[in-house]
Amino acid sequence: MPDWSYHGIFRPLLNRLPPNVSRELIHRGMSFIATLPLQIGPQLIHFLGREESSPLIHQKKHALNFNSPVGLSGKIDPLLSGTKAFTNLGFGFLEIGPVAVKPSKHFSTPTVDKKIEVIQFPTKVESIGIEKTINQLHKVKKKQPIFVRLIGTRENLSKMIKRFEQYADGYIIEASYPELISETNKPIFFSTASPSENLVDSPFAGIVLEHAEKDVQFLEKVINLRKNGFQGTIITTGGIKEPEQALQLLDAGADFIMLSDGYVFAGPGLTKRINEALLDRLNYNPTHQHGWLAYWLFGLFIMIGGLLALLFSMTTVVLPYDELFLEMTGESIMTFNERIMLFMAHDRMTLAGTMISGGIVYMQLAKHGVKHGLKWAKQAFDIAAIIGFLGIFSFIGFGYFDWLHLIFWLILLPVYVYGYRKTKGVTGTASSKNRKNDVIFKRGVFGQLAFVLLGFSFVLGGIIISIIGMTTIFVPTDLAYICMPAEMMNAFNENLLPVLAHDRAGFGSALLSVGLLVLTLSLWGFQQGNRWVWWTYLIGGLPAFWAGIYIHFAIGYTNFIHLLPAYVALGLYIIGLILTYPFFIKAK
Structure with missing residues (x-):
C-alpha cells in the first residue's frame, strides 16, 4: 500500500x-x-x-x-x-x-x-x-x-x-x-x-x-x-x-x-x-549507461512520427496508400459524407498528439533515468515500448494494414533492441531529497494520486478504445455525429470500415502505451527534487490534451458525454501539476 x-x-x-x-x-x-x-x-x-x-x-x-x-x-x-x-x-x-x-x-x-x-x-x-x-x-x-x-x-x-x-x-x-x-x-x-x-x-x-x-x-x-x-x-x-x-x-x-x-x-x-x-x-554518481542514446532516439522517432501524423491530420487526412486501399479519393468520401472525413481527422489527430506526448516521455526517461542507471526508468520504458510494438496487431483484424506503419515499426525495432541489450545491466535505485512530513510532502502525495489515477485512466481508455476498434468500431455518439449507420458506410465502400477500425484501434494502442508510461512514472518516479519529472508531465501532457480536445471543437464533435473522460483527465492533470510543483521544483 x-x-x-x-x-x-x-x-x-x-x-x-x-x-x-x-x-x-x-x-x-x-x-x-x-x-x-x-x-x-x-x-x-x-x-x-x-x-x-x-x-x-x-x-x-x-x-x-x-x-x-x-x-x-x-x-x-x-x-x-x-x-x-x-x-x-x-x-x-x-x-x-x-x-x-x-x-x-x-x-x-x-x-x-x-x-x-x-x-x-x-x-x-x-x-x-x-x-x-x-x-x-x-x-x-x-x-x-x-x-x-x-x-x-x-x-x-x-x-x-x-x-x-x-x-x-x-x-x-x-x-x-x-x-x-x-x-x-x-x-x-x-x-x-x-x-x-x-x-x-x-x-x-x-x-x-x-x-x-x-x-x-x-x-x-x-x-x-x-x-x-x-x-x-x-x-x-x-x-x-x-x-x-x-x-x-x-x-x-x-x-x-x-x-x-x-x-x-x-x-x-x-x-x-x-x-x-x-x-x-551518499552523493553517489553512477556512470552513464551505454545504450541510453538509442532509447532517446526511439522516443525522438516516435515524436517525429507524431508530428508528421499531426500534419497529415490537419491537411490531406487521407494518404495515398489509404486511397489505394479504398480505391477512392478523399474528395469522393467528402462528397458522400463530409463528417466521415472529419471523424477520420479526429481519430488521426488524437493519435498524433498521443504519439508526440509519448515520444517526449520516452526521451525524458532515457535522458534522466536510463542514462543515470535507474532500473525503474528502464523498466517503465520497456513495458510501454513492448506493449506499443504488440499494438500493431490490434488494427489488422479488419484486413487493413498500411505499409507506413510497418516501415515505422521496422525502423523503431532495431533501435529499441540495441538500447535494450546495452542497458540490461541497469540496476540503480532512486534517491530522494525528502526528509520531512511537511505540507510540501503531503500535497505531493495527493498530487501523485492524481497522476496515478490519470495513468490508470489512460490505460483503461486505451484498452477500451482498442477493443472497440477491433469489434464495433463506433460508439453511439460517433454514429450520432456522423449521422449515418455503419451499414450505410459499408454499402458505400466495403473498405471504409477497415480503415476507420485501423485508426480507432491504432489510437487505442498508442493511448495504452502512453498510459503505461504515465502510470509507471507516477508510481516509481516520485522522489522529491526530481525536477525533470514535473517538466515531463507538463511538456509531455500538452500535445495529447491539446490535440485530443481541440480537434473535437474544430470539427463540431462536442458531445459532453463523449468528451467527459477527456475533461476528467485534464482535471487530474492540472491538479497533479499544481500539487506536485513544490514537491518537485521547490525542494531544497
Whole structure:
C-alpha cells in the first residue's frame, strides 16, 4: 500500500474504525494480496510500491545480510496477521512478538491520539503464544532476517529459543539472562528503555533501545551509549515519524532502527523514503549507461512520427496508400459524407498528439533515468515500448494494414533492441531529497494520486478504445455525429470500415502505451527534487490534451458525454501539476 493510496484513499476510511479493526482489516487485506498464487501478489505489491533498496545501503552484521537498516517493530502486528505482506514492503528485518509460551486470553485495543500522532500500545504484555507464532512463521516466505522477541521466565526463554531455532535469525529479550547466549549461535539482544553504564560490557550482541512516549532524550541516549564505549549493535524502536529522525538516529550511532507508531501516521512509504534519503546522502554518481542514446532516439522517432501524423491530420487526412486501399479519393468520401472525413481527422489527430506526448516521455526517461542507471526508468520504458510494438496487431483484424506503419515499426525495432541489450545491466535505485512530513510532502502525495489515477485512466481508455476498434468500431455518439449507420458506410465502400477500425484501434494502442508510461512514472518516479519529472508531465501532457480536445471543437464533435473522460483527465492533470510543483521544483 503506497502512500498515495494510504493517505489519499484508505486512511480517511480507516480513521472511522476502531484501531484494532482498522489494523486487522489492512493487515489481512495486504496479506491476502501477498499470497496470491503464481507470485502475482508480490509482483503487484512491487509494481505499486517499488520497494527495492540500493546495494550501497546494504550491510552484513552478525553473519546476516540486511538490505536496509530499517526494520518493523512487532508492536505494529501483534497477531502476525500482516507478516506475509510485510516481508514484501522493503524492510531490512522484521521483529516478531512479543512471544510467550501461552497465548493471552484477551487483547487490548491501542489508544490512538490523532492530534499528536501517538499510539499508546498496551502496557500489559500480550501474545498469541508460541504455537500460533510458529504456525504463522511456517507460512511466511522469509525475505529478510527475523528477530523474535521473547518474554517469560528463564526456563521459558530457554524453551522458546529451542523451538524457534528453525525460524529466528536472532532474539530480543527483556530480562538480563546472559547465560542464554550459550544456548544458541544466533545473536541475542537485550531490550531496555533506560540503558545503564554497565551495558558497556554487556555480553549480549547488542541492545534494543525502546522509545517511550514523550521521550525527548531518545537521541541523546544513543549518543551517550557510544560515548561511553558501547561497541555492540544498537537497534532503536520507535521515535521515527519522518526520514530526518531516522538519519539522526543512525548518525548518532544506531546500527538499525525499527519503525512503530510513526509508520502508521507517516504511511507505509516511510521505509522507502528513509532508504532513498540514505542513498541521497551518499552523493553517489553512477556512470552513464551505454545504450541510453538509442532509447532517446526511439522516443525522438516516435515524436517525429507524431508530428508528421499531426500534419497529415490537419491537411490531406487521407494518404495515398489509404486511397489505394479504398480505391477512392478523399474528395469522393467528402462528397458522400463530409463528417466521415472529419471523424477520420479526429481519430488521426488524437493519435498524433498521443504519439508526440509519448515520444517526449520516452526521451525524458532515457535522458534522466536510463542514462543515470535507474532500473525503474528502464523498466517503465520497456513495458510501454513492448506493449506499443504488440499494438500493431490490434488494427489488422479488419484486413487493413498500411505499409507506413510497418516501415515505422521496422525502423523503431532495431533501435529499441540495441538500447535494450546495452542497458540490461541497469540496476540503480532512486534517491530522494525528502526528509520531512511537511505540507510540501503531503500535497505531493495527493498530487501523485492524481497522476496515478490519470495513468490508470489512460490505460483503461486505451484498452477500451482498442477493443472497440477491433469489434464495433463506433460508439453511439460517433454514429450520432456522423449521422449515418455503419451499414450505410459499408454499402458505400466495403473498405471504409477497415480503415476507420485501423485508426480507432491504432489510437487505442498508442493511448495504452502512453498510459503505461504515465502510470509507471507516477508510481516509481516520485522522489522529491526530481525536477525533470514535473517538466515531463507538463511538456509531455500538452500535445495529447491539446490535440485530443481541440480537434473535437474544430470539427463540431462536442458531445459532453463523449468528451467527459477527456475533461476528467485534464482535471487530474492540472491538479497533479499544481500539487506536485513544490514537491518537485521547490525542494531544497
